[in-house]
Amino acid sequence: LASVVIVGAGQAGFQVAASLRQEGYDGSITLIGDEPGLPYQRPPLSKAYLLGKINENALLFRPTEFFTTQRIELIHDQATAIDRQNRRVLLASGEAAVYDHLVLATGAHNRPLPVPGAELQGVFGVKTKQDADALAPLVKEVRNVVVVGAGFIGLEFAAVAAELGASVHVLELGDRPMARAVSTEMSQLFRQAHEAWGVKFDFRQGLTRIEGDNGKVSAVETSDGRKLPADLVVFGIGVIPNTQLANEAGLAIENGIRVDANLLSSDPHISAIGDVACFPCLQNGERPTRLESVQNAADQARNVAARLLGKPAPYSALPWFWTDQGNLKLQIAGLSTSYDSTVTLGSPETHQLSVLCFRNDQLIAVESCNRPGDHMAARKILSRPPKLTAAEAAAEGFELKAWEA
Numbered sequence: 001l002a003s004v005v006i007v008g009a010g011q012a013g014f015q016v017a018a019s020l021r022q023e024g025y026d027g028s029i030t031l032i033g034d035e036p037g038l039p040y041q042r043p044p045l046s047k048a049y050l051l052g053k054i055n056e057n058a059l060l061f062r063p064t065e066f067f068t069t070q071r072i073e074l075i076h077d078q079a080t081a082i083d084r085q086n087r088r089v090l091l092a093s094g095e096a097a098v099y100d101h102l103v104l105a106t107g108a109h110n111r112p113l114p115v116p117g118a119e120l121q122g123v124f125g126v127k128t129k130q131d132a133d134a135l136a137p138l139v140k141e142v143r144n145v146v147v148v149g150a151g152f153i154g155l156e157f158a159a160v161a162a163e164l165g166a167s168v169h170v171l172e173l174g175d176r177p178m179a180r181a182v183s184t185e186m187s188q189l190f191r192q193a194h195e196a197w198g199v200k201f202d203f204r205q206g207l208t209r210i211e212g213d214n215g216k217v218s219a220v221e222t223s224d225g226r227k228l229p230a231d232l233v234v235f236g237i238g239v240i241p242n243t244q245l246a247n248e249a250g251l252a253i254e255n256g257i258r259v260d261a262n263l264l265s266s267d268p269h270i271s272a273i274g275d276v277a278c279f280p281c282l283q284n285g286e287r288p289t290r291l292e293s294v295q296n297a298a299d300q301a302r303n304v305a306a307r308l309l310g311k312p313a314p315y316s317a318l319p320w321f322w323t324d325q326g327n328l329k330l331q332i333a334g335l336s337t338s339y340d341s342t343v344t345l346g347s348p349e350t351h352q353l354s355v356l357c358f359r360n361d362q363l364i365a366v367e368s369c370n371r372p373g374d375h376m377a378a379r380k381i382l383s384r385p386p387k388l389t390a391a392e393a394a395a396e397g398f399e400l401k402a403w404e405a
């Protein structure tokens, strides 16, 4: 394999390049990214970076020298087409990159707010460093913030804005925070914590339009006709995978770029990983699944690098996630969707709570708030077929760590 070309220089794209070199690959590596600057991490954009607690350099995966010494050619350009016949990626600049193997790591973009006024100044999604740089000075001076969507990113932003003294109002179509990702017990803890920080919630509520004054946002109108003052609107209502390039090249698409258990697309010379890849997820009954997390992007990148170096293995890593909101750190091991019973450890009052999620009496996920020991134990337990039953977990004095050991 003389040349690997990677499209998308985010979490997954950077990691394939780094892992290939680390594992001894000696051919050429071309990393093509359409964002300015060096590859950086997104998670702090809605947390520490926005609060000014870490600077720009701390966002970077590696400094410039790394790319030189590791012979990773970083190209700032946009890939516009894949010529599969001649194994070339065409770039907006008119250049082309020739590959023996192509890795698509194009990520996802924010689902846009589908209401009139979404184009006004002061309406933001949080996806890129550019978004965070534009938001950071504003969030320190605004008074009324409306957050649309009570998912991870919306709530992380809500916590930051509340901490900086803004009055924060969250609109959510569902009936509880982070409903897609966590149990009702954990939603409840986060709802109460946010309310204690002064955040107001409106559930089963969307917005019909955003009003402006001189091109700048001034208010939003809720689905039930109320008007909320707003000098900043931040939305986090999900993402759409960046499949255009793959689609136009005729690759199989299904809620992302469809890949097999080895993360190969329908073309054996092209892999897809990270937010854009839809893969048969072992922990989801091998159903086609797309995950949006650092763990997923990084582990899939390592899996592909290993395969390209002659060590193929079906991708089977345990999914895990985290989110930081105020003084709460939530860590999730496994996928809790479709759980049918839970056992809790700790207590919501102290903000130290683990929720063990079971399906058919099988442990499938553990959500831990401010209980990092439980999270680490859960990752080990869930990495092999777990034998822990709900009855065992509910016993007086049960501890995950002791059970794991």
Ligand code: FAD
Binding pocket: 007, 008, 009, 010, 011, 012, 013, 032, 033, 034, 035, 041, 042, 043, 044, 045, 046, 077, 078, 079, 080, 105, 106, 107, 108, 126, 127, 128, 153, 242, 245, 273, 274, 275, 276, 291, 292, 293, 294, 295, 297, 320, 321, 322, 323, 324
């Ligand atoms: P990305 O990192 O998005 O990278 C894709 C890159 O490809 C982008 O730079 C894009 O511009 C580029 N690109 C797309 N098309 C082209 C093209 N045609 N040509 C060239 N370049 C192209 N995950 C967690 O686990 N924990 C967290 O706490 C957490 N917090 C987050 C906070 C925020 C604000 C955001 C936005 C995400 C967060 N995530 C978190 C999710 C995590 O960052 C993503 O899952 C991860 O970045 C996915 O990596 P990726 O490489 O697939 O996509």
